[in-house]
Amino acid sequence: MPPTPDQSDPRSDIELVAAANAGDGTAFDALYHRYKQWVVSLATRFTGDPEAALDVCQETFIYLLSKFPGFKLTSRLTTFLYPAVKNLSIGMRRKAAKFMGGDAPVDALAAPAEGASHELVAVVAVLPETHREVVLMRFVDGLSLDEIATALQIPLGTVKSRLHNALATLRADARVQEFFRP
């Protein structure tokens, strides 16, 4: 679920970004508190490691900090943060793999949370990585199709195609048929 403005600072993301551009440090604090849980959750999904996710979260907000002043928010902040979290997570996993002596290519994981339905996780795991990513961005992270296209830097038609095929696979799978019954 995308983060919602917290009660501590009623300003919108655009207002906070404008204030941070003007040198208001409290605006950046508000952005951090608003998005830190979303970033850590996403990073945990990509890395499968909560500790590594905290490092990714720190790196992500340092990256965001480097954009001020002069940062232009042209879409939702999650759209901006998503590729940063994904790339930093892959980098973190690659470092860990190198430390462990592995040479295999490293991709982003889609690690489920504890206590997740095994059947649902198994069905999602069957999906091709690109399809799975679009499904999770749409229904877990709450991004619109346009925002997914922006975050992944792919055409909107490609997003629609991937999502259509992924949902067709889910509908056809008997293990999740109960979710589609009226």
Added chain:
Amino acid sequence: MSEENEQFEIPDRLANALRDAYTHQTQIPPAADNAVLSMARAEFSRRRRMRLIARWGTGLAAAVAAMIVIAISLHHTAPTKSLAKGDVNGDGTINIVDALALAKHLANHDATEKGWDLNGDGVVDQKDIDTLAMNAVSLKQPAVARNSLPKLHDLGIDRSPKVGFASANGVFNAPPKTFAEANPTEDAKEARR
């Protein structure tokens, strides 16, 4: 919801199940918060200082530039006109007056200038006066130079025609107008006395 968008939707139960399955409730320790926020505060503080320094620096630089401009404009004098060689009195022309002025300087043992060494022998002396005088009165000199010669009247010389005799007591006597006045007899001379 349009039909096109409906094909990209899933039942709410499935969406909630997916959200529950892939949303991680990782606890963020306060130390992690502090690490990020203290770094951000330090960075914003540094930028604020830099902005202040830039603002004050710009003002200071503008003030210094203004002071320099004012100082230059106050102390700026028109470049001294280099005198032509031989222009001893500095009136912009070279004529006999310069020769007289040079002679006066040498007579008074005044300091001399390089521009007065007209014959180029390294010494300013009588030869330079002669050279200057010769050049000043030479017919070969340009008409401009001749035209720039001072009027005799300006030099105190009155060349207005005065024909007659000056008596011993300084009275000017008009010239004789008749032969008899020009050749007086002895009686006439006696009478005049």
